[in-house]
Amino acid sequence: MPYQYDIDSSQKIYLDNSDSLTLITLASGGPGQQQQAVTQLPTGPWTEPPQVARVGGGVWVRCVTAQGTLVWQIQHGQISTADAAAWPTDQAVPMPTAQSAAPAMAPMAPMAPMQPMQPMQPMQMGDMQMSANPMTMRMGNMTLGMGHTEASGPTSGPASSTASDSKKFCTQCGAAVGPSDRYCGSCGHQLQ
Ligand SMILES: [Zn+2]
Structure with missing residues (x-):
């Protein structure tokens, strides 16, 4: 996490610790x-x-690391190391965290433009399969669909044509007779 301290309106100190570097x-x-000036x-x-x-x-800045205490003195636009033993403990305050990263750091990469949505690919999960266009979902031997009806089972034509064809x-x-009857079962009339 970067830290920032404003010396005055035109001078700021940024401090950051990334793994092994300060x-x-x-x-x-x-x-x-x-x-x-970067150190x-x-x-x-x-x-x-x-x-x-x-x-x-x-302005003095102090970092405490496992290897020891490090103190830097910032004066007249210069950063120099200072004697850690001379650290003014009674005047020290915690360094505030930075609102933004130090300007010396790598600038944020520009946001990549959004990729257009890819068309939905058929998706298979176990015995369930989904695909788009037409939107269908299969689970085992069951199929749910939208916008497209798969023909299955009895024909869905008009009932009247079925009746005239088969009766x-x-x-x-x-009297009603069978489609293959040659004689009427009721009166014996020859049908064809
Ligand atoms: Zn008859």
Whole structure:
């Protein structure tokens, strides 16, 4: 997590610890004419949050790591190491966390444009299968569909055509006869 301390309106200190490195950035100047001094040290991870103290006309920063205590003095736009034994404990305050990353750090990559939605691919889960266009879902031998009906089972044509095709009536007496009957079962009339 980066830390930030504003020395004044035109000078800021950024402090960050990434794994084994401590990165100190001193940014000065306004927008467009900003200058940065960066110090990077292989300190190892911090064991305490960093502290900051104002000493005279400068600012001191302290990091505590497993390898020892490190103190830097920032004065006149320069970062220099200072004697850890001279750390002004009674003037030190915790260094505030930064609202944004130090400007010396790698800028955020521009957001990649959204990829258009890919058409839905058939999806198979166990005995369930889903596919789009037409939207169908199969589970075992059951099929649910939308927008498209698969023909299965009895024909779904008009009932009247089914009746006229499969049923006949005697032209003599009007009794129902079978489609393959040659004689009326009621009156014996020859049908064909
Ligand atoms: Zn008949």
